[in-house]
Amino acid sequence: MRxxxxxxxxxxxxxxxxxxxxxxxxxxxxxxxxxLVTYILRHGYGNWRALPKQAGLLRCGKSCRLRWVNYxxxxxxxxxxxKEEEDTIIRLHQFLGNKWSDIAxxxxxxxxxxxxxxxxxxxxxxxxxILPPQSLTSSITCNPTDxxxxxxxxxxxxxxxxxxxxxxxxxxxxxxxxxxxxxxxxNEEENNNLAPFQQPIxxxxxxxxxxxxxxxxxxxxxxxxxxxxxTVSSQLPHLFQGxxxxxxxxxxxxxxT
DNA sequence: AACAGCAACAACCGCCGCCGG
DNA sequence: ACCGGCGGCGGTTGTTGCTGT
Numbered sequence: 001m002r003x004x005x006x007x008x009x010x011x012x013x014x015x016x017x018x019x020x021x022x023x024x025x026x027x028x029x030x031x032x033x034x035x036l037v038t039y040i041l042r043h044g045y046g047n048w049r050a051l052p053k054q055a056g057l058l059r060c061g062k063s064c065r066l067r068w069v070n071y072x073x074x075x076x077x078x079x080x081x082x083k084e085e086e087d088t089i090i091r092l093h094q095f096l097g098n099k100w101s102d103i104a105x106x107x108x109x110x111x112x113x114x115x116x117x118x119x120x121x122x123x124x125x126x127x128x129x130i131l132p133p134q135s136l137t138s139s140i141t142c143n144p145t146d147x148x149x150x151x152x153x154x155x156x157x158x159x160x161x162x163x164x165x166x167x168x169x170x171x172x173x174x175x176x177x178x179x180x181x182x183x184x185x186x187n188e189e190e191n192n193n194l195a196p197f198q199q200p201i202x203x204x205x206x207x208x209x210x211x212x213x214x215x216x217x218x219x220x221x222x223x224x225x226x227x228x229x230x231t232v233s234s235q236l237p238h239l240f241q242g243x244x245x246x247x248x249x250x251x252x253x254x255x256x257t
Numbered sequence: 258a259a260c261a262g263c264a265a266c267a268a269c270c271g272c273c274g275c276c277g278g
Numbered sequence: 279a280c281c282g283g284c285g286g287c288g289g290t291t292g293t294t295g296c297t298g299t
Contacts, residue, residue, distance in 0.1 A: 027267075027293090049284070065285075066268065101287060112287075117266050120289095 024058045028067055032057060036064055037072050070113045077109025081118055089115055090123055 024032075039055035045068065048061035057064060070076075081089075085107055092103045100112035100119075107115065 025269075047284090062270095062285085063268075069286095070267075098288065113267080116288075121265055 022058065023060050023063075025063070028071075032059070033067070033072060036067060040068060040072075066113075070111045073111075075109055076111060081110075085110070086118070086123060089119060093119065093123075 028036075035055050035057055039051065043054070045051060045065070048065045051057075051061055052059045052064050055064070059067075088107060089103060092106055096102050098116075100116045104110055104112040104115050
């Protein structure tokens with residue numbers, strides 16, 4: 001398969017330019033890029049609608065803005081996404097969903113369009129291969145208090161494989177830095193004094209969050225062979241109140257949005 | 258070598274929220 | 279309060295080029 005980035009610097013990815021209402025559409029030419037960059041570096045970009053005319057471009061303002069923001073901006077980082085960047089995208093997507101611009105704001109030099117493309121072409125497929133589809137369309141939350149209780153239960157049971165899996169899964173999804181900020185109660189006044197990346201995350205538990213525990217149980221073949229009940233969810237029923245489809249065909253996996 | 262399938266990604270489209278008149 | 283213009287955003291499309299057969 002073709003490696004990422006091989007198209008950079010070419011005019012691939014979109015139909016050849018054509019004219020509509022006197023305005024060009026499609027791929028940008030080098031000459032157009034030069035005009036746009038030259039104009040913006042000299043005058044800035046206050047009014048996108050007026051910009052193309054002033055810059056001598058037969059493009060609509062939206063097209064100019066998109067070209068600048070997604071491709072010509074000098075601070076754009078080119079090249080493959082690092083493993084760390086991809087992990088960050090995956091983790092942020094669990095919290096933010098398809099808020100590409102928000103995710104992009106956490107990744108300096110990367111554009112929302114680029115992140116969206118990477119997600120749709122690579123990361124989503126990678127996750128589909130290891131996670132149930134519900135996790136890709138919903139945000140994941142976990143309550144650390146309940147995690148502790150589950151871990152105590154599993155430890156008592158000597159079930160290290162499940163414990164390890166839970167730890168790995170939580171860390172993979174959220175990262176240690178985020179997990180450390182998980183709390184059940186937040187103090188808004190105190191939070192206002194903290195930078196956004198330091199603020200506690202209010203992780204209110206709801207029954208819909210248990211799908212991933214059940215998923216792990218199924219994946220790890222931890223279902224009790226006698227009664228076919230998932231081990232954790234059957235032993236700690238108060239965590240699963242409201243789950244009335246535990247034994248359904250999908251194993252009780254539920255989605256939430 | 259030719260072809261089909263797929264991945265990558267630039268760019269378009271349409272919607273929404275904000276803001277000024 | 280209403281309306282229109284504008285910018286921003288997410289979803290989607292369309293093309294290229296690589297890879298496998």
